[in-house]
Amino acid sequence: MKKRLATTILVASSIALGMPAASAQELLPPGEGTRAPPKGIDRLEEMWRFELGYRGNFVTDGGYNPFATQDYFAQSSLVASRTIFARGRFSFAPGIAWDYGKTTATARGDATSLEMHRIAVPLEGRLHFRGWGYAFVRAAPGIAIENAEVDDVTAPCAQPASQEPCAAPLTKSRWLFATDVSAGYAYPVWSRKEVSDVVPRIWLQADGGYGWVVGQRLNLAADLAAGDARLASGIDLGALTMRGAFFRASAAVSF
Amino acid sequence: MTPRTVLASLALTCAIGACGGRSPYWDTTSAGGATSFGLANGVALVDDADHRVVMLTALANQQLSTRALPIGHNVISQATTTSSDGSFLFVLSAGDSPRRTANDEYPSLTVIDASTFAPKSPTKYTMSVPLPNLAIDPLGHWAVAYSGPGAPASFVQNANELVIFDLTTPGSKPILHTIRSQGGTPQRLTFTPALNLPKVPGQGRLLIVETDIDVTLLELANPSADVTLSLTSGTGAQQVTPAGVVVDGGYDPSNPANVAPARIALRAQNDSNVFTFTLGPSDTNDFTPIINVIDVGGTPTDIAFVRADNDVLRVAALVPSLSSAVLVDSDTGSTTQVALPAPYSKLSLVTSVVGGTGTDVAMLWSGTASGVALWTLGNSVDQPYHSIEVLPIAQQIQTVDDVTKQAQLKVLETTDASNVGSFLVLDLLKRTASPLQTMGTATLSIAPDGLRMWAFAQGGTNLAKLDFATLNPVPLTTDEMIDAVYDVARPSTGAGGDGGRSLIAIHNQGTVGATVFDALDPDTATARIVPALLLEGP
Numbered sequence: 001m002k003k004r005l006a007t008t009i010l011v012a013s014s015i016a017l018g019m020p021a022a023s024a025q026e027l028l029p030p031g032e033g034t035r036a037p038p039k040g041i042d043r044l045e046e047m048w049r050f051e052l053g054y055r056g057n058f059v060t061d062g063g064y065n066p067f068a069t070q071d072y073f074a075q076s077s078l079v080a081s082r083t084i085f086a087r088g089r090f091s092f093a094p095g096i097a098w099d100y101g102k103t104t105a106t107a108r109g110d111a112t113s114l115e116m117h118r119i120a121v122p123l124e125g126r127l128h129f130r131g132w133g134y135a136f137v138r139a140a141p142g143i144a145i146e147n148a149e150v151d152d153v154t155a156p157c158a159q160p161a162s163q164e165p166c167a168a169p170l171t172k173s174r175w176l177f178a179t180d181v182s183a184g185y186a187y188p189v190w191s192r193k194e195v196s197d198v199v200p201r202i203w204l205q206a207d208g209g210y211g212w213v214v215g216q217r218l219n220l221a222a223d224l225a226a227g228d229a230r231l232a233s234g235i236d237l238g239a240l241t242m243r244g245a246f247f248r249a250s251a252a253v254s255f
Numbered sequence: 256m257t258p259r260t261v262l263a264s265l266a267l268t269c270a271i272g273a274c275g276g277r278s279p280y281w282d283t284t285s286a287g288g289a290t291s292f293g294l295a296n297g298v299a300l301v302d303d304a305d306h307r308v309v310m311l312t313a314l315a316n317q318q319l320s321t322r323a324l325p326i327g328h329n330v331i332s333q334a335t336t337t338s339s340d341g342s343f344l345f346v347l348s349a350g351d352s353p354r355r356t357a358n359d360e361y362p363s364l365t366v367i368d369a370s371t372f373a374p375k376s377p378t379k380y381t382m383s384v385p386l387p388n389l390a391i392d393p394l395g396h397w398a399v400a401y402s403g404p405g406a407p408a409s410f411v412q413n414a415n416e417l418v419i420f421d422l423t424t425p426g427s428k429p430i431l432h433t434i435r436s437q438g439g440t441p442q443r444l445t446f447t448p449a450l451n452l453p454k455v456p457g458q459g460r461l462l463i464v465e466t467d468i469d470v471t472l473l474e475l476a477n478p479s480a481d482v483t484l485s486l487t488s489g490t491g492a493q494q495v496t497p498a499g500v501v502v503d504g505g506y507d508p509s510n511p512a513n514v515a516p517a518r519i520a521l522r523a524q525n526d527s528n529v530f531t532f533t534l535g536p537s538d539t540n541d542f543t544p545i546i547n548v549i550d551v552g553g554t555p556t557d558i559a560f561v562r563a564d565n566d567v568l569r570v571a572a573l574v575p576s577l578s579s580a581v582l583v584d585s586d587t588g589s590t591t592q593v594a595l596p597a598p599y600s601k602l603s604l605v606t607s608v609v610g611g612t613g614t615d616v617a618m619l620w621s622g623t624a625s626g627v628a629l630w631t632l633g634n635s636v637d638q639p640y641h642s643i644e645v646l647p648i649a650q651q652i653q654t655v656d657d658v659t660k661q662a663q664l665k666v667l668e669t670t671d672a673s674n675v676g677s678f679l680v681l682d683l684l685k686r687t688a689s690p691l692q693t694m695g696t697a698t699l700s701i702a703p704d705g706l707r708m709w710a711f712a713q714g715g716t717n718l719a720k721l722d723f724a725t726l727n728p729v730p731l732t733t734d735e736m737i738d739a740v741y742d743v744a745r746p747s748t749g750a751g752g753d754g755g756r757s758l759i760a761i762h763n764q765g766t767v768g769a770t771v772f773d774a775l776d777p778d779t780a781t782a783r784i785v786p787a788l789l790l791e792g793p
Contacts, residue, residue, distance in 0.1 A: 062792075070277070110766060154768025156786070
């Protein structure tokens with residue numbers, strides 16, 4: 001996933017940086033009064049946007065330790081948004097976002113993993129600087145599902161009749177409330193002089209902020225087949241709250 | 256940039272970044288699992304990698320609760336043990352060597368009081384040098400660490416040094432004592448019961464230290480006044496190696512007027528003599544040992560103090576090379592040879608079950624000869640041919656296990672070259688021996704309440720309960736390989752307490768798991784699998 005994401009960013013960057021000089025000259029110059037008044041909608045302010053980015057979370061909660069050797073959680077991030085309100089240099093764009101990440105480690109010799117999907121509704125306020133892009137603040141309430149798993153040889157066998165090692169994983173999955181707040185800046189690296197043209201525009205952007213997912217008790221249970229009547233206890237790895245500062249670097253395309 | 260700015264920047268960096276890091280706990284691995292010990296109220300798992308003991312308590316519905324207690328670093332496995340009643344766990348640790356920081360630990364003894372279902376905080380006794388062996392006083396007053404056989408645990412080691420811990424004074428500084436050596440080193444330590452010593456009648460306690468060439472008697476209350484007795488004759492070069500001691504306190508608590516000198520008897524690995532030591536009065540010490548050396552005609556393999564004809568105290572020695580037992584009068588040195596129907600090599604007194612007053616009865620068996628016999632000592636001297644009763648058992652007996660609270664029962668583990676395991680439940684009153692067979696070599700575990708026994712294949716998954724009342728086996732199985740089983744009590748009060756009993760089968764793999772059965776009504780269908788006992792949030 002990380003490799004694919006890096007490739008995408010690289011391609012987007014290459015497109016932007018590899019533009020011919022003529023195209024570069026078509027970029028709107030900075031400063032007031034140097035641009036002709038828009039004839040239609042300013043597509044640098046009112047637009048559909050699709051973002052693909054890399055998100056890094058710093059998670060210092062002790063409950064995260066069984067699943068990672070560092071206090072860091074890498075995710076990929078997808079966002080779609082639409083400007084629904086614009087006045088002067090300000091605009092407002094809600095959207096929908098999906099973040100995904102998975103970390104693996106060993107805890108006392110047992111293989112562990114933690115996977116998280118986060119679905120949020122980013123509510124983004126933007127302050128535009130014409131051809132220089134815009135600054136934004138974003139609040140993204142949503143939900144997240146955390147899937148924790150530990151593989152231990154002493155867990156009950158998933159197929160009781162098996163003679164091979166067959167310990168069922170100890171797992172827990174739970175949906176939790178989540179929210180992010182962040183601030184950042186988006187810069188149009190490839191645009192058109194005519195701002196009302198409905199053509200793709202490419203942006204690079206970055207933001208940083210704080211993410212928080214409601215804590216939960218990591219009481220993992222053996223993942224036995226339905227109908228398996230065996231009694232099996234689980235393990236308690238303590239409480240986990242996926243919260244901490246994060247940054248995100250994205251490439252975006254707008255229309 | 257001012258210091259305040261620097262601190263603020265560091266704090267912000269830590270808040271945003273990854274300061275704190277992962278607890279080292281998660282990186283410790285217990286590759287060899289954990290050593291388990293059965294206690295009166297649960298099971299202890301020694302998790303040396305994380306410097307702790309995890310105490311397991313059984314609860315209703317086959318649940319387990321865990322509690323971790325700290326212990327010293329680098330546990331010496333061979334020196335970790337429990338008290339005879341299962342109330343205490345003793346963990347000897349080598350500490351951190353070399354010590355590089357003030358936080359590195361010295362060698363230590365950790366004592367965990369597990370006499371209740373809520374173990375108290377451990378007591379730690381610090382030592383200056385690591386010693387690899389530990390002897391525990393059955394009466395709970397003393398513990399002694401010593402070098403013993405094997406390689407030194409440190410660069411220079413005083414092989415004759417004893418570190419004596421007074422367990423009645425928690426955390427006290429241990430007493431260091433070097434026994435008077437004639438060239439030997441301690442091999443085995445024995446704590447005596449209360450002895451009738453001349454200056455402290457009925458109160459003296461000795462530590463008997465058997466070295467490889469001599470024996471030392473050390474009064475625990477006054478270790479500096481120790482006495483080392485050579486066993487080697489001054490006329491020969493052959494060294495005599497002690498092989499075991501027995502003690503008669505000379506004091507009857509139920510009849511304080513009936514006093515006699517305390518006596519110790521010793522047998523050797525390579526000598527046909529029995530050595531007796533009568534502890535008489537002394538001008539300087541609490542006692543003076545009066546030694547008597549009596550030849551019994553062959554190397555004895557077991558000895559015991561017995562009450563023979565007319566309540567006379569004698570030493571009974573089994574001499575398989577003569578197919579005989581020899582009764583020794585330690586005062587006069589006279590001997591009486593009693594011919595036996597087989598070369599029995601082991602004996603155990605069963606007087607309380609089948610004996611009369613003023614005379615002892617011994618059970619005799621051998622790992623190399625078939626059968627078991629009862630030896631009534633009341634008429635052994637006058638009519639030795641009438642004193643032996645052979646029980647109808649054809650197997651060779653490797654081990655005899657006592658059954659708690661049912662002294663008339665003995666579990667006899669047999670030796671069988673066919674690799675088909677078997678054992679017998681002997682009832683000394685009914686004179687019956689019920690044979691029970693297993694498909695393979697079985698390990699036996701007798702419940703502390705004396706009502707049942709468990710047989711399991713160590714390293715296998717088969718398990719069976721055997722009720723002593725019916726001898727009806729209940730076959731059981733587990734998913735994982737069994738390392739040990741423990742029949743433990745459940746608390747009668749509090750959450751999960753119902754006063755029942757549970758059988759905890761330990762699976763010593765990975766982070767150690769267990770399968771828990773109801774010990775009184777075991778059923779695989781109601782057993783609970785409890786995985787990863789050593790993996791939990793700190």
